[in-house]
Amino acid sequence: MINRRNMLRGGGAAALGALAITAVTSGTNLATAATHHPELLGDPASTPETESLWPAHLTHTERRHLQVFDELDFAVYSNQQWDRLGESHAQNIRVHWPDGHYTDGIERHIADLKSQFVWAPDTRITEHPIRIAKENLTSVTGVMQGTFSRPMPDGKGGFIQPTGKKFSINMATVGLWNKRGVMEEEFLFWDNQTFYQQIGLA
Template sequence: MLHRHALSLSIGVGLTSACLLFVEPLAAADHDPWPSTKVGEPTPKVEGMPPELAKRLANFDDLDFRVYTGQQWEDLHKSHAKDITVHYPDGHTTKGIPDHIKELEFMWTFAPDNRITEHPVRFGTADAEWTAVMGFLDGTFTKPMTLADGTVIQPTGKTYHLPMATLGRWNKEGMMDEEYLFWDNATLMTQIGVGK
Protein backbone atom coordinates (compact mmCIF):
# COMPACT_ATOMS: atom_id res chain seq x y z
CA MET A 1 0.00 0.00 0.00
CA LEU A 2 2.83 2.36 0.88
CA HIS A 3 4.46 1.74 -2.52
CA ARG A 4 1.19 2.59 -4.27
CA HIS A 5 0.94 5.95 -2.39
CA ALA A 6 4.59 6.71 -3.13
CA LEU A 7 4.00 5.87 -6.80
CA SER A 8 0.87 8.06 -6.85
CA LEU A 9 2.79 10.88 -5.20
CA SER A 10 5.65 10.50 -7.70
CA ILE A 11 3.23 10.55 -10.63
CA GLY A 12 1.44 13.58 -9.16
CA VAL A 13 4.71 15.48 -8.69
CA GLY A 14 5.78 14.48 -12.20
CA LEU A 15 2.55 15.72 -13.76
CA THR A 16 2.69 18.97 -11.78
CA SER A 17 6.27 19.53 -12.94
CA ALA A 18 5.27 18.81 -16.54
CA CYS A 19 2.44 21.33 -16.29
CA LEU A 20 4.84 23.94 -14.92
CA LEU A 21 7.24 23.26 -17.80
CA PHE A 22 4.43 24.04 -20.25
CA VAL A 23 3.37 27.18 -18.36
CA GLU A 24 6.89 28.61 -18.28
CA PRO A 25 7.38 28.73 -22.08
CA LEU A 26 3.88 30.13 -22.57
CA ALA A 27 4.61 32.97 -20.18
CA ALA A 28 7.96 33.55 -21.88
CA ALA A 29 6.26 33.64 -25.29
CA ASP A 30 4.79 37.01 -24.32
CA HIS A 31 8.36 38.36 -24.51
CA ASP A 32 9.43 36.45 -27.61
CA PRO A 33 13.23 36.10 -27.29
CA TRP A 34 13.43 34.84 -30.89
CA PRO A 35 11.06 37.06 -32.90
CA SER A 36 10.42 36.38 -36.57
CA THR A 37 11.49 38.84 -39.25
CA LYS A 38 10.00 39.91 -42.57
CA VAL A 39 11.33 41.69 -45.60
CA GLY A 40 10.88 45.47 -45.36
CA GLU A 41 10.65 45.46 -41.57
CA PRO A 42 13.46 46.50 -39.23
CA THR A 43 15.31 43.71 -37.45
CA PRO A 44 13.89 43.55 -33.92
CA LYS A 45 16.14 44.35 -31.00
CA VAL A 46 15.96 41.63 -28.37
CA GLU A 47 16.80 42.41 -24.77
CA GLY A 48 19.53 40.14 -23.45
CA MET A 49 20.62 38.78 -26.84
CA PRO A 50 24.42 38.80 -27.10
CA PRO A 51 25.41 41.66 -29.45
CA GLU A 52 27.49 39.44 -31.76
CA LEU A 53 24.59 37.00 -32.19
CA ALA A 54 22.17 39.86 -32.89
CA LYS A 55 24.61 41.19 -35.50
CA ARG A 56 24.92 37.80 -37.25
CA LEU A 57 21.16 37.20 -37.31
CA ALA A 58 20.64 40.69 -38.79
CA ASN A 59 23.36 39.91 -41.35
CA PHE A 60 21.50 36.71 -42.24
CA ASP A 61 18.22 38.61 -42.68
CA ASP A 62 19.99 40.94 -45.11
CA LEU A 63 21.54 37.93 -46.86
CA ASP A 64 18.16 36.31 -47.59
CA PHE A 65 15.91 39.34 -48.00
CA ARG A 66 18.22 41.54 -50.08
CA VAL A 67 21.30 39.68 -51.35
CA TYR A 68 19.72 36.31 -52.20
CA THR A 69 16.31 37.61 -53.28
CA GLY A 70 17.83 40.42 -55.36
CA GLN A 71 20.64 38.20 -56.67
CA GLN A 72 23.10 40.81 -55.45
CA TRP A 73 25.94 38.31 -55.48
CA GLU A 74 28.57 41.04 -55.24
CA ASP A 75 27.50 41.41 -51.58
CA LEU A 76 27.60 37.71 -50.69
CA HIS A 77 31.04 38.26 -49.14
CA LYS A 78 29.37 40.32 -46.38
CA SER A 79 28.03 37.09 -44.85
CA HIS A 80 30.07 34.31 -46.52
CA ALA A 81 33.78 33.59 -46.12
CA LYS A 82 35.63 33.45 -49.43
CA ASP A 83 36.28 29.71 -49.09
CA ILE A 84 32.91 28.77 -47.51
CA THR A 85 31.87 25.11 -47.57
CA VAL A 86 28.16 24.69 -48.37
CA HIS A 87 26.26 21.43 -47.84
CA TYR A 88 23.10 20.95 -49.96
CA PRO A 89 19.99 18.83 -49.29
CA ASP A 90 21.00 16.13 -51.79
CA GLY A 91 24.33 15.58 -50.00
CA HIS A 92 26.77 17.35 -52.34
CA THR A 93 28.96 20.27 -51.26
CA THR A 94 30.58 23.28 -52.85
CA LYS A 95 33.69 25.17 -51.77
CA GLY A 96 33.98 28.93 -52.24
CA ILE A 97 31.58 31.73 -53.14
CA PRO A 98 31.68 31.34 -56.98
CA ASP A 99 30.54 27.69 -56.89
CA HIS A 100 27.87 28.51 -54.30
CA ILE A 101 26.49 31.25 -56.56
CA LYS A 102 26.27 28.80 -59.49
CA GLU A 103 24.10 26.52 -57.33
CA LEU A 104 21.87 29.35 -56.12
CA GLU A 105 21.25 30.85 -59.56
CA PHE A 106 19.37 27.75 -60.74
CA MET A 107 16.16 28.81 -58.95
CA TRP A 108 15.76 31.92 -61.12
CA THR A 109 16.12 29.96 -64.36
CA PHE A 110 12.59 28.59 -63.96
CA ALA A 111 11.11 31.04 -61.42
CA PRO A 112 12.23 34.63 -62.09
CA ASP A 113 10.21 35.79 -59.06
CA ASN A 114 12.05 33.44 -56.64
CA ARG A 115 12.43 35.12 -53.24
CA ILE A 116 12.61 34.78 -49.45
CA THR A 117 10.34 37.19 -47.59
CA GLU A 118 10.21 35.91 -44.02
CA HIS A 119 12.15 34.14 -41.31
CA PRO A 120 9.58 32.73 -38.88
CA VAL A 121 12.34 31.01 -36.86
CA ARG A 122 15.79 32.47 -36.16
CA PHE A 123 18.11 31.78 -33.26
CA GLY A 124 21.70 30.92 -32.41
CA THR A 125 24.26 30.04 -29.79
CA ALA A 126 25.26 32.58 -27.16
CA ASP A 127 28.82 32.69 -28.52
CA ALA A 128 27.37 33.41 -32.01
CA GLU A 129 29.34 30.56 -33.58
CA TRP A 130 26.11 28.97 -34.89
CA THR A 131 22.89 30.42 -36.25
CA ALA A 132 19.75 28.57 -37.31
CA VAL A 133 17.25 30.30 -39.58
CA MET A 134 14.07 28.92 -41.14
CA GLY A 135 12.37 30.67 -44.03
CA PHE A 136 10.21 30.08 -47.08
CA LEU A 137 11.24 30.09 -50.73
CA ASP A 138 8.39 31.55 -52.81
CA GLY A 139 8.06 31.77 -56.54
CA THR A 140 6.18 30.79 -59.69
CA PHE A 141 7.19 28.15 -62.25
CA THR A 142 6.96 30.33 -65.39
CA LYS A 143 10.08 29.36 -67.41
CA PRO A 144 11.31 25.95 -68.62
CA MET A 145 13.32 24.03 -66.01
CA THR A 146 16.41 22.26 -67.32
CA LEU A 147 17.60 19.45 -65.06
CA ALA A 148 21.24 18.33 -64.70
CA ASP A 149 20.68 15.42 -67.12
CA GLY A 150 19.37 17.79 -69.81
CA THR A 151 15.69 16.98 -69.28
CA VAL A 152 13.52 20.06 -69.85
CA ILE A 153 10.30 20.46 -67.86
CA GLN A 154 7.81 22.95 -69.28
CA PRO A 155 6.38 25.56 -66.88
CA THR A 156 3.05 24.93 -65.17
CA GLY A 157 2.45 28.45 -63.89
CA LYS A 158 2.04 27.06 -60.36
CA THR A 159 3.48 28.74 -57.29
CA TYR A 160 5.61 27.26 -54.52
CA HIS A 161 5.90 28.10 -50.84
CA LEU A 162 8.79 25.88 -49.82
CA PRO A 163 10.02 25.66 -46.21
CA MET A 164 13.80 25.74 -45.92
CA ALA A 165 16.37 26.06 -43.17
CA THR A 166 19.99 27.12 -42.89
CA LEU A 167 22.46 26.22 -40.18
CA GLY A 168 25.44 28.54 -40.34
CA ARG A 169 28.80 28.26 -38.61
CA TRP A 170 30.49 31.67 -38.26
CA ASN A 171 34.17 32.46 -37.84
CA LYS A 172 35.71 35.07 -35.54
CA GLU A 173 35.66 37.63 -38.38
CA GLY A 174 31.85 37.39 -38.52
CA MET A 175 31.60 35.41 -41.79
CA MET A 176 29.99 32.03 -42.35
CA ASP A 177 32.69 29.40 -42.89
CA GLU A 178 30.21 26.57 -43.29
CA GLU A 179 26.56 26.45 -44.29
CA TYR A 180 24.07 23.57 -44.18
CA LEU A 181 21.00 24.08 -46.40
CA PHE A 182 17.81 22.06 -45.99
CA TRP A 183 14.68 21.91 -48.15
CA ASP A 184 12.67 19.13 -49.77
CA ASN A 185 13.05 18.96 -53.55
CA ALA A 186 10.16 16.45 -53.79
CA THR A 187 7.86 18.97 -52.09
CA LEU A 188 9.01 21.66 -54.54
CA MET A 189 8.23 19.43 -57.53
CA THR A 190 4.80 18.55 -56.12
CA GLN A 191 3.95 22.20 -55.46
CA ILE A 192 4.87 23.26 -58.99
CA GLY A 193 2.83 20.43 -60.47
CA VAL A 194 5.51 18.07 -61.76
CA GLY A 195 5.84 15.67 -58.84
CA LYS A 196 3.64 12.77 -57.80
Protein backbone atom coordinates (compact mmCIF):
# COMPACT_ATOMS: atom_id res chain seq x y z
CA MET A 1 0.00 0.00 0.00
CA ILE A 2 1.32 3.44 -0.94
CA ASN A 3 1.70 5.93 1.87
CA ARG A 4 0.29 9.01 0.15
CA ARG A 5 1.74 11.33 2.77
CA ASN A 6 5.21 10.29 1.69
CA MET A 7 4.36 11.25 -1.89
CA LEU A 8 4.20 14.89 -0.89
CA ARG A 9 7.84 15.06 0.12
CA GLY A 10 10.07 17.06 -2.21
CA GLY A 11 10.64 20.63 -3.35
CA GLY A 12 7.87 20.97 -5.95
CA ALA A 13 5.26 19.38 -3.71
CA ALA A 14 6.37 21.49 -0.76
CA ALA A 15 6.06 24.67 -2.81
CA LEU A 16 2.61 23.70 -4.04
CA GLY A 17 1.55 22.80 -0.50
CA ALA A 18 2.79 26.12 0.86
CA LEU A 19 0.99 27.94 -1.92
CA ALA A 20 -2.25 26.08 -1.21
CA ILE A 21 -2.02 26.87 2.51
CA THR A 22 -1.38 30.53 1.70
CA ALA A 23 -4.41 30.57 -0.59
CA VAL A 24 -6.69 28.97 1.99
CA THR A 25 -5.60 31.12 4.90
CA SER A 26 -5.87 34.31 2.88
CA GLY A 27 -9.16 33.40 1.22
CA THR A 28 -7.73 33.64 -2.30
CA ASN A 29 -7.16 31.22 -5.15
CA LEU A 30 -3.81 29.71 -6.15
CA ALA A 31 -3.13 32.21 -8.94
CA THR A 32 -3.74 35.18 -6.63
CA ALA A 33 -1.66 33.64 -3.87
CA ALA A 34 1.17 33.07 -6.33
CA THR A 35 1.02 36.70 -7.43
CA HIS A 36 1.43 37.91 -3.86
CA HIS A 37 4.02 35.25 -2.97
CA PRO A 38 6.18 34.70 -6.07
CA GLU A 39 8.78 32.86 -4.02
CA LEU A 40 6.37 29.94 -3.68
CA LEU A 41 5.09 28.99 -7.13
CA GLY A 42 3.86 31.04 -10.06
CA ASP A 43 1.06 30.13 -12.44
CA PRO A 44 2.74 27.76 -14.93
CA ALA A 45 0.10 28.36 -17.62
CA SER A 46 0.97 32.05 -17.80
CA THR A 47 4.72 31.70 -17.23
CA PRO A 48 6.44 30.11 -20.25
CA GLU A 49 9.12 27.49 -19.69
CA THR A 50 8.61 26.88 -15.98
CA GLU A 51 10.15 23.41 -16.21
CA SER A 52 10.86 21.97 -12.77
CA LEU A 53 13.80 20.10 -11.38
CA TRP A 54 13.46 16.36 -11.06
CA PRO A 55 12.58 14.92 -7.63
CA ALA A 56 15.47 13.55 -5.60
CA HIS A 57 15.85 9.96 -4.39
CA LEU A 58 13.83 8.28 -7.12
CA THR A 59 14.17 4.56 -7.65
CA HIS A 60 15.12 3.35 -11.12
CA THR A 61 11.49 2.37 -11.77
CA GLU A 62 10.09 5.69 -10.56
CA ARG A 63 12.53 7.65 -12.73
CA ARG A 64 11.69 5.45 -15.72
CA HIS A 65 7.96 6.07 -15.27
CA LEU A 66 8.51 9.85 -15.26
CA GLN A 67 10.82 9.66 -18.28
CA VAL A 68 8.22 7.69 -20.22
CA PHE A 69 5.58 10.23 -19.22
CA ASP A 70 7.76 13.13 -20.41
CA GLU A 71 8.16 11.40 -23.77
CA LEU A 72 4.40 10.79 -23.88
CA ASP A 73 3.49 14.46 -23.51
CA PHE A 74 6.42 16.20 -25.21
CA ALA A 75 6.75 13.91 -28.25
CA VAL A 76 3.92 11.37 -28.64
CA TYR A 77 0.98 13.63 -27.73
CA SER A 78 2.33 16.95 -28.98
CA ASN A 79 3.44 15.45 -32.32
CA GLN A 80 0.41 13.13 -32.69
CA GLN A 81 2.57 9.98 -32.83
CA TRP A 82 -0.38 7.74 -31.99
CA ASP A 83 1.39 4.53 -33.05
CA ARG A 84 3.70 5.08 -30.06
CA LEU A 85 0.99 5.44 -27.40
CA GLY A 86 1.51 1.80 -26.39
CA GLU A 87 4.92 2.78 -24.99
CA SER A 88 3.13 4.43 -22.07
CA HIS A 89 -0.42 3.02 -22.09
CA ALA A 90 -1.68 -0.54 -21.59
CA GLN A 91 -3.96 -1.91 -24.30
CA ASN A 92 -6.86 -2.10 -21.83
CA ILE A 93 -6.16 1.24 -20.13
CA ARG A 94 -8.98 2.99 -18.31
CA VAL A 95 -8.87 6.78 -18.69
CA HIS A 96 -10.82 9.11 -16.40
CA TRP A 97 -11.66 12.53 -17.91
CA PRO A 98 -12.21 15.87 -16.10
CA ASP A 99 -15.99 15.76 -16.66
CA GLY A 100 -16.26 12.49 -14.71
CA HIS A 101 -16.69 9.97 -17.54
CA TYR A 102 -14.16 7.25 -18.29
CA THR A 103 -13.20 5.14 -21.29
CA ASP A 104 -11.64 1.70 -21.64
CA GLY A 105 -9.03 0.62 -24.18
CA ILE A 106 -6.15 2.29 -25.97
CA GLU A 107 -7.95 2.59 -29.32
CA ARG A 108 -10.79 4.58 -27.77
CA HIS A 109 -8.25 6.79 -25.99
CA ILE A 110 -6.38 7.44 -29.24
CA ALA A 111 -9.66 8.43 -30.92
CA ASP A 112 -10.43 10.87 -28.09
CA LEU A 113 -6.95 12.39 -28.28
CA LYS A 114 -7.16 12.75 -32.06
CA SER A 115 -10.44 14.65 -31.72
CA GLN A 116 -8.67 17.43 -29.79
CA PHE A 117 -6.43 18.15 -32.76
CA VAL A 118 -9.34 18.50 -35.22
CA TRP A 119 -10.16 22.00 -33.97
CA ALA A 120 -6.79 22.89 -32.38
CA PRO A 121 -4.08 21.26 -34.52
CA ASP A 122 -1.30 23.09 -32.66
CA THR A 123 -2.22 21.55 -29.29
CA ARG A 124 0.88 20.67 -27.28
CA ILE A 125 2.34 20.05 -23.84
CA THR A 126 5.95 21.20 -23.56
CA GLU A 127 6.54 21.51 -19.83
CA HIS A 128 5.97 19.59 -16.60
CA PRO A 129 6.26 22.03 -13.69
CA ILE A 130 5.78 19.32 -11.03
CA ARG A 131 6.68 15.61 -11.16
CA ILE A 132 6.00 13.16 -8.33
CA ALA A 133 6.56 9.40 -8.32
CA LYS A 134 6.11 6.76 -5.64
CA GLU A 135 6.29 3.07 -6.48
CA ASN A 136 3.64 2.42 -9.19
CA LEU A 137 2.04 5.86 -8.96
CA THR A 138 2.97 9.10 -10.74
CA SER A 139 1.46 12.56 -10.55
CA VAL A 140 2.58 15.13 -13.11
CA THR A 141 1.35 18.64 -13.82
CA GLY A 142 1.54 20.07 -17.31
CA VAL A 143 0.59 23.10 -19.35
CA MET A 144 -1.65 22.35 -22.35
CA GLN A 145 -1.59 25.02 -25.04
CA GLY A 146 -3.10 25.52 -28.46
CA THR A 147 -5.38 27.64 -30.65
CA PHE A 148 -9.06 27.20 -31.51
CA SER A 149 -8.33 27.69 -35.21
CA ARG A 150 -10.58 25.17 -36.98
CA PRO A 151 -14.27 24.18 -36.72
CA MET A 152 -15.08 22.09 -33.64
CA PRO A 153 -17.57 19.21 -34.02
CA ASP A 154 -20.49 19.85 -31.68
CA GLY A 155 -21.46 16.19 -31.29
CA LYS A 156 -24.78 16.75 -33.07
CA GLY A 157 -23.58 16.69 -36.66
CA GLY A 158 -22.71 20.37 -36.76
CA PHE A 159 -19.72 22.54 -36.02
CA ILE A 160 -18.79 25.44 -33.76
CA GLN A 161 -16.87 28.01 -35.76
CA PRO A 162 -13.35 28.79 -34.55
CA THR A 163 -12.77 31.87 -32.44
CA GLY A 164 -9.04 32.08 -33.15
CA LYS A 165 -8.40 32.32 -29.43
CA LYS A 166 -5.38 30.69 -27.81
CA PHE A 167 -5.56 28.60 -24.65
CA SER A 168 -3.01 27.79 -21.99
CA ILE A 169 -4.33 25.75 -19.09
CA ASN A 170 -2.84 23.94 -16.13
CA MET A 171 -3.57 20.24 -16.00
CA ALA A 172 -2.57 17.23 -13.94
CA THR A 173 -2.31 13.56 -14.77
CA VAL A 174 -2.22 10.76 -12.22
CA GLY A 175 -1.05 7.42 -13.57
CA LEU A 176 -1.13 3.90 -12.14
CA TRP A 177 1.64 1.79 -13.72
CA ASN A 178 1.80 -1.98 -14.06
CA LYS A 179 4.78 -4.32 -13.93
CA ARG A 180 5.25 -4.01 -17.70
CA GLY A 181 6.08 -0.33 -17.26
CA VAL A 182 2.92 1.16 -18.81
CA MET A 183 -0.09 2.90 -17.28
CA GLU A 184 -3.13 0.74 -16.74
CA GLU A 185 -5.22 3.60 -15.37
CA GLU A 186 -4.96 7.35 -16.01
CA PHE A 187 -6.76 10.28 -14.35
CA LEU A 188 -6.85 13.62 -16.20
CA PHE A 189 -7.64 16.89 -14.44
CA TRP A 190 -8.10 20.46 -15.69
CA ASP A 191 -10.60 23.28 -15.19
CA ASN A 192 -13.12 23.08 -18.04
CA GLN A 193 -14.65 26.45 -17.15
CA THR A 194 -11.30 28.20 -17.55
CA PHE A 195 -10.67 26.25 -20.74
CA TYR A 196 -13.99 27.27 -22.34
CA GLN A 197 -13.50 30.87 -21.27
CA GLN A 198 -10.09 30.98 -22.92
CA ILE A 199 -11.35 29.63 -26.25
CA GLY A 200 -14.34 32.00 -26.21
CA LEU A 201 -17.13 29.51 -25.53
CA ALA A 202 -18.06 30.60 -22.00
